[in-house]
Amino acid sequence: xxxxxxxxxxxxxxxxxxxxxxxxxxxxxxxxxxxxxxxxxxxxxxxxxxxxxxxxxxxxxxxxxxxxxxxxxxxxxxxxxxxxxxxxxxxxxxxxxxxxxxxxxxxxxxxxxxxxxxxxxxxxxxxxxxxxxxxxxxxxxxxxxxxxxxxxxxxxxxxxxxxxxxxxxxxxxxxxxxxxxxxxxxxxxxxxxxxxxxxxxxxxxxxxxxxxxxxxxxxxxxxxxxxxxxxxxxxxxxxxxxxxxxxxxxxxxxxxxxxxxxxxxxxxxxxxxxxxxxxxxxxxxxxxxxxxxxxxxxxxxxxxxxxxxxxxxxxxxxxxxxxxxxxxxxxxxxxxxxxxxxxxxxxxxxxxxxxxxxxxxxxxxxxxxxxx
Ligand code: PHE
Numbered sequence: 001x002x003x004x005x006x007x008x009x010x011x012x013x014x015x016x017x018x019x020x021x022x023x024x025x026x027x028x029x030x031x032x033x034x035x036x037x038x039x040x041x042x043x044x045x046x047x048x049x050x051x052x053x054x055x056x057x058x059x060x061x062x063x064x065x066x067x068x069x070x071x072x073x074x075x076x077x078x079x080x081x082x083x084x085x086x087x088x089x090x091x092x093x094x095x096x097x098x099x100x101x102x103x104x105x106x107x108x109x110x111x112x113x114x115x116x117x118x119x120x121x122x123x124x125x126x127x128x129x130x131x132x133x134x135x136x137x138x139x140x141x142x143x144x145x146x147x148x149x150x151x152x153x154x155x156x157x158x159x160x161x162x163x164x165x166x167x168x169x170x171x172x173x174x175x176x177x178x179x180x181x182x183x184x185x186x187x188x189x190x191x192x193x194x195x196x197x198x199x200x201x202x203x204x205x206x207x208x209x210x211x212x213x214x215x216x217x218x219x220x221x222x223x224x225x226x227x228x229x230x231x232x233x234x235x236x237x238x239x240x241x242x243x244x245x246x247x248x249x250x251x252x253x254x255x256x257x258x259x260x261x262x263x264x265x266x267x268x269x270x271x272x273x274x275x276x277x278x279x280x281x282x283x284x285x286x287x288x289x290x291x292x293x294x295x296x297x298x299x300x301x302x303x304x305x306x307x308x309x310x311x312x313x314x315x316x317x318x319x320x321x322x323x324x325x326x327x328x329x330x331x332x333x334x335x336x337x338x339x340x341x342x343x344x345x346x347x348x349x350x351x352x353x354x355x356x357x358x359x360x361x362x363x364x365x366x367x368x369x370x371x372x
Contacts, residue, residue: 013065015058016073024054025080032087038095045088055081125368126228126357129345130210133230136254137208140247142232145207147193149214153183155192159324160271173216175225186214190231191271194317194336197233198325203332204236210341221353228341233317235327235334241274241316244335248278248314255348256283263308272315272336279308283347309347312339 014020028048035041047053059077062070134144147155162169175186193209210230217223232251234243241264249261260283264276281287285300289307292298299305314337319329327334342357349368351357356364 013061013073015054015061016065016077018076021055021058021076021080024048024058025083028053028055028084029087032084032091035091035095038092038099041088041091041095048084049081049088055084121362122366122368124365125345125349126341128368129348130228130230130341133210133251133255133341133344134208136251137206137232140206140250142206142208142234145193145197145209145233146211147187147190147196147209149187149212150177151185151187151192153185155195156185156187156189159195159321160191161318161320161324162270166270175214175216187211188215189213190229190338191336193231194233194271195321195325198235198322198327203327203334204234205334206234206236208232219355221355224342224354224358226358227354229338230341230344231336231338233334233336235317235322235332237332239316239333239335241276241335244314244316244337247335248337252280252311255344256280259286262311264314267313267315269313269315271318271321272313273318275313275315278311278314278337278339280311280347282307282309311344312337314338 028044031044031048032041035044048055050056055077059081062073062077065073138144156174157166157169158164174188177184177186190209190211190213193207193211197205197207197209208230209232210228212226213229214226217225217227219225232247234247245262245264252260252262260281262281263279265279267275267277269275282289282300282303284302285291285307287307289300289303289305290297291300300307303309314335317334317336319333322329322332322334342354345351345357346354
């Protein structure tokens with residue numbers, strides 16, 4: 001067996017030559033310095049300190065050296081590896097700090113941004129307005145009644161004394177459903193609810209019915225083929241036109257304020273006799289017909305100098321209607337009225353265009369959202 005190779009000259013082992021070690025170390029330090037992110041640095045660590053790196057391979061050669069040469073070679077390699085590890089550690093902490101800083105910037109949450117980018121919705125003014133009207137009557141002990149919007153022709157017309165050939169049928173341009181002779185219409189007014197109520201209840205009856213109605217009208221600033229009416233019906237013993245007037249005056253004042261009352265103008269509805277158109281005291285000039293125009297009084301634009309504004313129709317229920325709906329017309333009498341809810345809201349809120357109520361623009365609706 002041969003002994004240790006005491007003549008072995010470490011300088012002859014290429015990987016351990018001091019220039020080789022220094023160049024491996026310098027390559028490593030340069031690669032470390034060049035690494036600009038942690039991912040690259042990880043690869044540099046593998047390439048320059050891993051098992052197959054030049055310095056690791058050189059280190060492995062040390063064992064093969066004669067004992068007296070090992071110390072010096074070991075010191076040289078150790079120093080080089082130490083320098084590389086130190087540089088790696090320093091570069092790692094620099095890149096980690098950079099990474100952290102970048103993440104802080106990239107993932108910053110701006111807590112000052114507004115949080116209400118999905119604004120809360122608002123109930124539609126027609127809904128709140130209908131409820132307000134119903135509440136005025138409920139406070140007087142009335143009940144709220146409802147009926148279908150797709151209605152029997154008989155209830156919409158015939159029961160209300162509007163027979164098939166009655167000329168007044170043409171007053172309400174009707175949407176008929178197919179087939180034409182099936183006797184089903186989109187209700188043209190809320191008055192069929194009167195008929196339905198009388199057919200299903202016994203007097204005394206005090207009901208108010210807000211609801212949607214349909215007519216083949218143009219769609220413009222003051223007309224719409226779909227609009228809303230509120231119908232009132234009172235049936236009791238001894239009901240007269242005076243009760244009707246008092247009720248509508250109260251309704252007007254509750255809706256538009258103190259001093260806004262009503263007047264009646266003779267009119268005709270087949271289902272009421274006598275019948276009247278209801279006018280409101282103009283809520284702008286308050287009946288004065290003129291307003292202050294800056295340089296003196298000018299005619300009020302809202303009522304066109306009339307002092308009054310058309311509001312709806314009303315009358316004493318025609319006994320023929322009472323009888324058609326099974327009410328004893330000798331014992332009971334009643335009054336009924338109907339007016340446009342949309343029109344009422346236009347007055348109340350100073351709206352210029354009816355279409356604003358139907359076009360669903362939330363910027364319009366939201367303004368009413370807090371009304372209770
Ligand atoms: N129904 C009538 C209309 O739509 C209004 C009305 C209701 C008139 C009740 C009198 C009584 O024009």
